Amino acid sequence: MTKKRKILRAIIALVFWIAIWEIISLIVGKAVILPSPVDVAVRLGELLITGDFYLTCLNSIARIFSGLVLGVLLGVLLATLSKLSSIADAIISPAISVIKSTPIASIIILLLFIFVKGIIPILASVLIVVPIIYENIKNGFDNVPQNLVETANIYNISKGKRIKMLLIPSIMPYFVAGSKSALGIAWKAGVAAEVICVPAVSIGTMLYEAKIYLESKDLFAWTIVVIILSFIIEKLLISLISKVGGKITNG
């Protein structure tokens, strides 16, 4: 399918769903329950021309992105420790399983007891990202091609060269896959954490306030902002991660 046709199809789908939304909002007839797409678009336009809007978005992005980066680093570190030491693995693996099984809302509320609310979205993102990266990197370690390990052993290839030529290229596809999954989840978890702990100047706080004050147009407008930002950030970062990962894997 050509690019033009793809764009056309996407526009048709978008118009279709907006029309459905408009029809339902007319049937409901109460803007406080379901505002019309036109009202939401107008509200979104109003938001877009304020400086606070961009500050709010940047704050949320910075928080969640910090959590993502910290989570990725911690996940890689813990997976490496698990690979290097069976004792470390015995300690780390159950903790990762517990984090993975705990609902994100419980994690956020537990964190609220201990930490100031400003850093909770960061910590929530970290805790969501760590298990994903940890498991992917561990799978990567487990799937290093044995024939190449044998070659490295036969020729006594140094540790540094093994890491560069064998380990990193083998693990990179798993790292890229893990990072792609983690990215979307971290963003959703981060915004959810902001809604629960309402830190100053954040998208989550705007969503929370919109709900409290029954500002449905604001609620819908900010939700659209979350979706668009998620889409843009995912596209940008995934393309960056894939590019760097591909270069390392294939040289």
Place this chain on the structure above:
Amino acid sequence: MASILLENVSKSYDGKIILNDINYKIDSGFVALMGESGTGKTTLLRLISGLEKADSGSIKVEGKIAYVFAETNLFNSVSVLDNVTCVMNGDKKNNEAVAKTILDKLGLENEYKTKPKNLSTGMAQRVSIARAMASDREIYLLDEPFRGLDDKTKSDTMEYLKEYLSDKLVIMVTHDIKEAEYFTDKILSIFNLNLTQNNS
């Protein structure tokens, strides 16, 4: 001096005996190892190289081993040149010069920067041979090293290899009697789970 001593070596996989009570000593020179597929030729090379352990018996190896694997086992993330120099120690520039000389002799002078995944089977095979040669070991285990090579390239590669390995201990697995005879008159076969020498 390089040597390989096999004493009562046996190996089985999943209860199926592959090699049974092998006793053999190789002091020097070139040995060709023949036999039908699945008779344990590669297994024997893997046991000698230490990649696998024998179920019983002992294997004593004097000298460092280079191994040309049947599947080439090249590192796809780095260039042909890096694949060859990675087995060398010492000065990088000097290593590269030596590696380039070997690659040139094997007809790979235009492939220094190529990634192995972009090479043909025959080219990849020659890179694997170049890597083994660059490692400068005393013992060479070659598992079907000329697979995928056309007649002309095979002939050139064999000639260079014969000259280069003249003072080494070499065991080469092959299915081609002409290949074997080109290098040596010491041809071993694995028959009935054991080694038999066919002097021609």
